[in-house]
Amino acid sequence: MAVGIGIAGAGTVGGTLVRRLMADRAMVTARTGLDLEVRRVVVRDLTKERAFSLPPGMVTADVMDLVTDDSVDLVVEVMGGLEPAGTLVLAALQAGKPVVTANKELIAARAPQLVAAAAASRVPLLFEAAVGGGIPIIRPLAETLAGEQMSRVMGIVNGTTNFILSAMTEQGWSYRDALAEAQRLEYAEADPSADVSGADAVAKAAILAGLAFGVWVDPARVHREGIERISGEDLAAARRLGYVVKLLAVAERTPAGVVARVHPAMVPLDHPLAAIRGATNAVFLSGAAVGELLFAGPGAGGDPTATAVLGDVIDAARELLSGSQVAPRIAFGVGEVAAFDEVETRWCLRLEVEDSPGVLARIAAAFGDAGVSLRSVWQDGRGDRATLLLVTHRAPERAQRAALAGLVVLDVVVEVASTIRVEGDG
Numbered sequence: 489m490a491v492g493i494g495i496a497g498a499g500t501v502g503g504t505l506v507r508r509l510m511a512d513r514a515m516v517t518a519r520t521g522l523d524l525e526v527r528r529v530v531v532r533d534l535t536k537e538r539a540f541s542l543p544p545g546m547v548t549a550d551v552m553d554l555v556t557d558d559s560v561d562l563v564v565e566v567m568g569g570l571e572p573a574g575t576l577v578l579a580a581l582q583a584g585k586p587v588v589t590a591n592k593e594l595i596a597a598r599a600p601q602l603v604a605a606a607a608a609s610r611v612p613l614l615f616e617a618a619v620g621g622g623i624p625i626i627r628p629l630a631e632t633l634a635g636e637q638m639s640r641v642m643g644i645v646n647g648t649t650n651f652i653l654s655a656m657t658e659q660g661w662s663y664r665d666a667l668a669e670a671q672r673l674e675y676a677e678a679d680p681s682a683d684v685s686g687a688d689a690v691a692k693a694a695i696l697a698g699l700a701f702g703v704w705v706d707p708a709r710v711h712r713e714g715i716e717r718i719s720g721e722d723l724a725a726a727r728r729l730g731y732v733v734k735l736l737a738v739a740e741r742t743p744a745g746v747v748a749r750v751h752p753a754m755v756p757l758d759h760p761l762a763a764i765r766g767a768t769n770a771v772f773l774s775g776a777a778v779g780e781l782l783f784a785g786p787g788a789g790g791d792p793t794a795t796a797v798l799g800d801v802i803d804a805a806r807e808l809l810s811g812s813q814v815a816p817r818i819a820f821g822v823g824e825v826a827a828f829d830e831v832e833t834r835w836c837l838r839l840e841v842e843d844s845p846g847v848l849a850r851i852a853a854a855f856g857d858a859g860v861s862l863r864s865v866w867q868d869g870r871g872d873r874a875t876l877l878l879v880t881h882r883a884p885e886r887a888q889r890a891a892l893a894g895l896v897v898l899d900v901v902v903e904v905a906s907t908i909r910v911e912g913d914g
């Protein structure tokens with residue numbers, strides 16, 4: 489018996505998915521025993537040329553067609569955005585149809601409601617493509633590692649920003665030139681703000697935190713800093729100290745609860761994430777029993793992402809045909825979300841200071857007063873001025889910020905040129 493697939497969205501991901509479901513139908517049947525048939529595709533603009541051809545009437549413009557059409561057994565949402573995607577996904581789940589989505593924004597914003605609707609209808613809600621595109625990371629976290637005590641998740645989950653930072657580091661390009669090249673290669677959109685501000689990575693950090701720790705983290709509670717202010721001097725400073733700068737999504741368990749954050753970070757050159765260059769994505773997991781795991785690969789693109797979506801479609805179709813009353817694969821609500829202030833971080837500060845006797849002692853005292861100790865100091869004197877690179881030991885964020893407040897008022901500190909956290913280094 490064929491499983492009827494309805495797909496909302498036929499752009500980069502959806503268009504590729506439709507084409508592959510049609511072209512690879514026999515292959516999928518041979519490998520899985522499932523016959524997957526595209527029965528309806530919903531798009532916004534019915535006049536647009538598509539890379540596939542379907543019989544007239546099969547392509548429509550109303551997403552609710554996927555819920556009301558009885559020939560659609562399984563709904564794929566690959567159009568993006570909160571609405572009408574959210575209404576469609578909820579209605580499909582309530583109608584007892586399994587849903588596969590690639591929509592990180594929707595899952596991050598409404599996971600508790602959607603997961604509950606899936607559980608109530610006992611149908612799967614799968615979203616492997618929502619984080620890391622073609623990298624299998626959701627299923628490993630939700631299923632393979634369900635019995636593991638995870639301690640930390642650290643990811644490079646935005647290819648655009650990793651491309652920009654890699655080009656600045658390796659080619660010596662300015663931020664502006666690297667962004668222009670990313671746009672030329674279509675890694676970055678004309679309006680790159682969602683990527684460079686860290687907003688895209690926030691949704692993924694929230695999802696990773698939810699899966700790793702069983703706690704839903706509202707994206708509004710994920711601390712966010714983008715890469716817009718990273719300069720060539722910051723990258724040179726990182727290199728001098730043996731680090732490379734990456735935009736990281738970090739989720740971890742602290743004594744006060746789970747904390748998720750997105751910000752640029754210095755990563756040691758010998759850390760596995762330091763080797764992730766260009767538009768590649770990677771997620772580095774630390775667990776009490778399993779140790780360290782690295783998942784890496786293409787984080788976007790029509791084909792890699794469609795592969796992840798297709799895997800979910802096969803999985804959901806299998807469950808549908810087996811008639812099993814599936815238990816939800818994820819559940820939230822087994823812990824607290826803590827404030828960003830609670831997390832312990834290490835900072836690297838780049839300072840311009842007066843080069844005179846006693847300056848270092850006064851700077852060290854400002855850190856000491858805030859309860860932050862210094863791990864290393866690198867100094868480059870140039871007559872009456874000097875550049876200092878200070879790396880701290882771990883201390884709560886609020887203490888690091890108090891130390892910074894104590895520094896900026898010192899008359900010997902000309903400028904705090906930048907502060908970048910250090911991750912993956914003890």
Ligand SMILES: NC(=O)c1ccc[n+]([C@@H]2O[C@H](COP(=O)([O-])OP(=O)(O)OC[C@H]3O[C@@H](n4cnc5c(N)ncnc54)[C@H](OP(=O)(O)O)[C@@H]3O)[C@@H](O)[C@H]2O)c1
Nearest residue numbers: 497498499500501531532533566567568590591788789793
């Ligand atoms: N692109 C990637 O590499 C990638 C990777 C991972 C996850 N994702 C996620 O996958 C989803 C789709 O991304 P995409 O890059 O494929 O987007 P896209 O190229 O912009 O395609 C969006 C599709 O949805 C349709 N659509 C949008 N609003 C609609 C509405 N109100 N009613 C009916 N159809 C509507 C569009 O129709 P028209 O064609 O008529 O405009 C288009 O076919 C997003 O959630 C994204 O975050 C994408």
